Amino acid sequence: MASTTIVQGAEVADYPTIPAEADRGRVLRVTEVGEDVLHHPCRPVTEFGTEELRTLVDDMFATMLIAEGVGLAANQVGVDLKLFVYDLTTDDGVRYVGHVCNPVIEVLGEETEEIEEGCLSVPGPGVDLFRPLQVRLTGADIEGEPLSYAAEGYLARCFQHESDHLNGRLYIDLISKRSRKRVLKDMAELRPEVLDRRAELTTTHGKEPVAYPDQPNV
Structure with missing residues (x-):
């Protein structure tokens, strides 16, 4: 278990293993490489505090749980909006959970790190990839309140990966x-093995199943 949990930039106590958003949300199909929504920049979020936005965040957390991901962008569930969610634990035992609308990445320093990276929209494989070690992420929450986080290592990589998604x-x-x-x-x-695992977890968590095409559009 994580020794410390940071939710939306603030440390919290007694955070559940499964976020309330994931409990409430329904599972959506994860879009895959070759689908148009993944290959062009998303639209900025302009309407905050809506029930639609809250529901989308819940559904994205539920989908990320079932897909066993640490981050998920809105276009990965077919929604053309600049929004991503994340839930990851770093090697030093700190868990980071949250969402960001309209993220902007600023690279801090010149140091880079090479680590294997994968993607829920490219189910299965991974490859070693260099990314900047330290970044600053700015954006807003779903209520429109500004956010600004300095991040390094695994968290910085997640922020960069998901922000890349939203830029196509x-x-x-x-x-x-x-x-x-x-x-x-x-x-x-x-x-096929990845999708079978998602179907198994969907049942385990009592969620409604989703259908995937037999072959991706690659």
Whole structure:
């Protein structure tokens, strides 16, 4: 278990293993590489404090839980909005949970780090990828209140990965053509097992199942 939990930038006590948002939310289909919504920049959130936005955040947390992800962007559930959610625990035992609308990434310093990175929209494989080690994330919450977080390491990587999604960029767009070809080949082999796992977890958590196409549109 995480020794410390930070929710929307503030430390909290007695945070549940499964966030209340994930309990409330319904599971949506995760869009996959090749679908148009993943390959162009999303629209900024302009209407805050709405029931639709709160419901979307709940559904994204539920979908991220079932897909066993640490971050999920709105276009990964087919919604063209600049919004992502996250729930991850770093190596030092700190859990970070939250959502961000209209994220902007500022790189802090020149240090980079190479770690294997994967993506729920490229189910199965991963590849080593360099990213800046430290960033600042600015944006707003679903009520429109401004947010600003300094992050490093795993958290910084998550923030960059999800912000890239909202700008129409997947991690496989940042690697060589040869590596991309290998990743897509591996995805074709591993995808059925990943989708079976998602179906199993959907049942385990008492959620309504979702259907995926037999083949991705790659």
